[in-house]
Amino acid sequence: MATSSTVTKPRDILGTSALRPDGAHKVQGSFEFTSDMHAENMLWGATLRSPHPYARIVSIDTSAARALSGVQCVITASDVPGKPTYGLISSDQPVFAREFVRYMGEPVAAVAADHPETCRRALALINVVYEVLNPLTDPEDAVSGAHDPIHPDGNVIRHQRIIRGDQTATGPIVVEGEYVIGMQDQAFLGLEAALAIPDTDGLGVHLHVATQWLHEDLSQISACLDLPAEKVRLTLGGVGGAFGAREDISLQVHCCLLALKSGRPIKMQYSREESFFGHVHRHPATIFMRHHADSNGKIVKIDARFVFDGGAYTSTSPAVLINGITHTQGPYKCDNATVDGYAVRTNNPPCGAMRGFGVVQACFAHESQMDKIAAAVGKSPVEIRLINAMVTGDPLITGQVMESVAPVARCITETDAIPLPQPLGTTVNELALPGGSGLTASRSNIIRGIGWGVSMKNLMYSEGFDDYATARCTLADGVASLKFATSEVGQGFVTLAPQIARSVLGVDEVIIEPIDTQIGSAGSTSASRQTWMSGGAVDGACRLVRERLFHHVGNLHSIDPLRLVIDGTDVIDQVGTFRISVAEASDGIEISETFEHHHRATEELDENGQGNCHTAFAFVAHRAVVDVDPELGLVKVVQIATAQDVGRVLNPLSAIGQLEGGIAQGLGLAVMEEIVMKDGKVRNPSFTDYLLPTALDAPDVVAVMIEEYEPQAPLGAKGIGEPPCISVTPAIVAAIRNAIGKDIERIPVRPQDICL
């Protein structure tokens, strides 16, 4: 839908807390999420999934399902007209399993019927005979080759080393640890949903879908449907959060196939349980790190080994691996490194993108190591990090030179300057204590701890990928219209884009046209990239329009266009007295310009992991204060202090929302969120057993935005979405260690890890 935003004074330009244009609809319940959509004559679609992590399909009998009253069609692998597989990096994931199922929850068939309950009954009538096979569930068995290949492409998805500097370097201080990161789920609230409407001629389809990247979906869907791209049109439906889970294909192809086969609109929406099987998760990882340091605690060399469990299909595992290993050093100087990294295939659920993308895992390891170095040399967590803090111009372990603004030391010192919370009083609300209304603890049972985490995160895509963004700006009669394919998933690009147009063009009213594939790609809403990339595209398109407006005004009024500038909502002559409102200047004309923003080129890593693979970086520090009940192992996070390198704040209200929201997700990974696996089976696919932080788990957040203008960024602003959730996790774990005086090398930290 088109969203219109009209403003009153003060003008909602860049730097102000402009309000969301969709806010009123969202609070009234009238914002249309994809799951709210309906079409005339619509049917429901549903997916049959494998109950086994690894099995050979002996036979599939759909006849009973087809015969059920209300069922329109049943489809399986043999109904896929085009490419039988899809995938973001490697097309290795079947639309429907044909010969083998390789993870619990892999799609085997889909049905279309008149009611969701009819769908469920039809699925139950599909008879699939499986020959259950021995699943590969230990990633080390994939690395070692101990298990036969479970996929024609083999069990190692990618292996990459980083060899840097003096391989024999060491120091008087050597600390090491093996860190284990559990499988986290994005757990967006708005479940997967799509509405596919077949063209009346049956030769094309219009898909309304909640996704992070319309154009990538389009290319994968059209290949599977064997339709030319122009016969598949995608429109962004309302998206209820994403966090990486909507980057891969889930129900898109199934929904389109059912629509084309039945000739009727098909609505699909996953249940929460199905959602746990229907999208990729954050990679579980095991990371060994050994840091060599001098007697002051300065890092001399890092040895590391990463194993990321990619699950059954590739998804973005190769990129997650590279992100992980290239962030081995964290935001610290390091000249020598030996890093070995694997992303492997197992019969566990496929893993892919989630906020932080490989860096979350690396950061937990390197920050745990920093505290070990600090303890070994008798320095505080702050001192050890300041001694090692990276600055602009430092070489990374990939040989790439840090060219981004890098206020690492400032992030640390400004976080350190944030006042600590009040100590726990003698009388305290029971809900404030670990255990909360469970009344498990008294004040005297509780110990407080403080911990630190600092991180570096790459922004945009890496390794030579040109993830450009496209935008069109049209100015007519004082109103700007913006067109882009940028997925709004809740992050607020629909707020930011009009702010840019107002700032550049001096307009007040900005219309956002439907977000669809009727314009060039915007790239994915991921990698903290849309403010930089789509923001850059909108800014560029608006600037082109402004230039033409100045020519138009200059011609009409015989003024050199180069002397014209925007002042508020007017066009003025910088050296004269001429002034005309933008509304009047654009009266009766229409100026439209399209702009593509490309970030600077990057390159692939060589066999030694050397190369300018990343585009830019952002930094953040977190200090956590936690209360722990050491006997029961329960934790309440009291306060998170943070100073984040943001380049420039474009919308303070949106920015604090990103910081607080990311911190809550990092808190979840620290102390409660984990998809529990046993023998390749997910044990807790529900919100009863996959626990997300509630209002009573939320800490006080005290945040400082560090504004050091980033010259490489089109608006001077860095992406801010991912950093908040990265180093907060190790900060919380460090605070727990600080409270109980015991090492913990696994996240999420479970009660038994603390007290047993």
Place this chain on the structure above:
Amino acid sequence: MTVIVAKELITALAALREHADARLIQGGTDLMVEINFNHVKPTTMVSLRDVAALRTIRTDTPGIMSIGSGVPYSVIEGEPVLTAIPALAQASRTVGSPQIRAAGSLGGNLGTCSPAGDTLPVMFALDAMIHLNTLDSRRVVSIHDFMTGVKRSVRQHDEIITAIDFPIVRGWQGYSKVGVRNAMVISVASACLVADHENANVRIALGSVGPTIIRCRESEAWLQSSQDLSAGQSISLDVANEFGRRAAAESSPIDDHRSTAEYRRHAISVLASRLLRKAYQ
């Protein structure tokens, strides 16, 4: 007609007698999950939502508070239950979310009979009595006889749980529940301790650490034989910890996706010790 929305108990009882496939639904907080998750295909439903008689709290029998099986937890959290049976109010406050507590009730905890049912340990510690009615009979069953296993009870198809009688005990009582977040969480381990100062005994019942709720009779007997449990006494940390160890030894937890047997046993020892100390501080 497949959904019978009864306003009178007798209507519901008659419907149960008539329909062999009928299932009872009150707040729906357990059964609807089963239906939504495709585990149950309801055919005939008997709704107790509008049976006002099940939503009363009665104190007409001296020494007893009788709570209707349909009284929502949100009511039980507050007065008069909070003063009369504080452990029950505490347990009720830990059930699910405020929205669940506005709909769910003791009848549901009993009807489902999950070992993780939050209020069941309170019933076990207080020796609650369960009232069961059919169209033409009534019986009162001790909670100890009512729950027979994981999601199993002695309730017959045509019976409705109408009320639960809780003896009012003079002394101290408390409930503790371990979960891995500060709200809206299924119990990993729970305990209810009642210190009956008048009769100088202590009772403790455990949740989520066995196929049924576990009443720690041996620990109770050990404590009573070794300590004066009347009002005004105090309990040393050593005794409390020994009591905790003994209670844990009486539990029989398992490993599952929510926790481990080892942790559950440990948690019980801590909860029992802390509750006992609070009862005699």
Place this chain on the structure above:
Amino acid sequence: MSANEFYQLRVNGKTHQVQDSWVGESLLYVLRERLGLPGTKGACEQGECGSCTVLMDDAAVCACLVMAATAINSEIVTVEGITTESALTDVQQSFVDEGAVQCGFCTPGLIVAVHHLLEKNPQPSEFEVKEAISGNICRCTGYGRVFAAVEATIRSRNAVK
């Protein structure tokens, strides 16, 4: 779907006919798919997220856990019933102004829960607010702006007095 249920529901002060329904349908499904009231959202089907919070006889409950056909004698109010045509309610306005809305999927449930809280308890303490919305999961905001919105509403109501 074999259809056999016919009943009436009172929603937002109006009587709605429900026809040809299946017995297992939740109030959430009926509101969204049969009565044209999609403001109530579903995200967990088991009362663990609060997205489907509605008022039922003046209690805030999860519509996903109400068997719709059992609600025939109840007064139900959804986010659409709280919303007025003229302007946002003070709670709604505070949510927009304080940045408590990101993806917005949890928002209608939170709006209903906060309206209900302030109706029952106009001056809640910090922990009363947190406990009252502890059944409403928000994955985007981390709750900071949600708390700010509730506080802003209370402040504005107190200023009017």
